[in-house]
Amino acid sequence: MTTTERTIVVHQHEPYNAEPTRTALAENIVTPVGVFYGRNHGTMPDIDPQEWRLRVDGLVDRPLELSLADLKNRFAHREVIATLQCAGNRRAGLMAVRDIPGQHPWGPGATSTARWGGVSLADVLAAAGLRADATDIAFAAPDVAPEASPPQTYGASITVAKATAGETMLVWEMNGEPLPVAHGGPVRVVVPGHIGARSVKWVERITAQDRPSDNFFQTSAYRLLPADTDLSRTRVGDGFPLTAVALNSDILRPDDHAVLPTGPTTVAGYAFAGDDRGIARVDVSIDGGRSWRQAELEAEISPWAWRFWHTSIDLPAGAVTITARAWDTTAALQPEHPESVWNPKGYINNAWPTITVIACDAVS
């Protein structure tokens, strides 16, 4: 490997959308900040941390306006190691089945893991006196998303159950450093186990309400639509909203299309399942799924983070397709084919990952 090798693939500069390569992602179970994928729907706002205020309102007994100092002084500091996974991760695999116009062709890297530091949203909602008639907690940010119709600022919501479960955080630290603007600084929401879209960056308002957010990214985008949907005829509320991350895995090492010597080689990757599910087993095949070997699961670093796995395979000469599949703790297995999960917005490709490598006998 040379230092000139690309570690980041930029899909778009403005708004900024970029993902690490398989090789870069495989290097650390907690992704370095400079490698962590970036997903933006609009121009990143430039917020002075001193000026930043968070409004907590809606169905609460004591509406709050909090500065960053208030968050730091009034609530217990907490950390969570959590994987973020964009709903569009691995979309390129769906586009290979059938084109998905107007969406980024995300490869394997629209997912990353960080150690997030801040406060538990549950503590803030308790201080605000969250009322029993609230069912959803909505987040609002100032960045304007031109792709939304009508164009509007970014927003999302989660259920009160998820918002008060403890793991959902308001964070200003990422891997022990101040949260960079690119990842939502000064303060963002992190909703461990939910699709990345719910982890609202640059959050400035949290509203307790009796229905989900009416923001475009809750009512129209990030919803799973049937494959035969005519996108020109969809209406607000069609399909169902994506919440927990579906069971998924990918092969991160070797790289797709790598040229390798025949003989033993290490195959490694991650597996992840959102919310309360864990990873139970990962299998690897080099014969298209006729036979499988169990990979070794590496230690669980957090209930909210991916599991790394690895195994050794014996590469025969020629083109070799390597397939992986993960099982979660509910005994769910990833679907085999991307054809069966194809959907018109290209979300949640969790089909068995495959890569192809070329193995050659060493020349002396």
Ligand SMILES: Nc1nc2c(c(=O)[nH]1)N[C@H]1C(S)=C(S)[C@@H](COP(=O)(O)O)O[C@H]1N2
């Ligand atoms: N305000 C705001 N929050 C946002 C977004 C956005 O465009 N604006 N993108 C969301 C999506 S789709 C994902 S996958 C994650 C990506 O977070 P990252 O850029 O830190 O990786 O942020 C989410 N939060």
Ligand SMILES: [Mo]
């Ligand atoms: Mo996303």
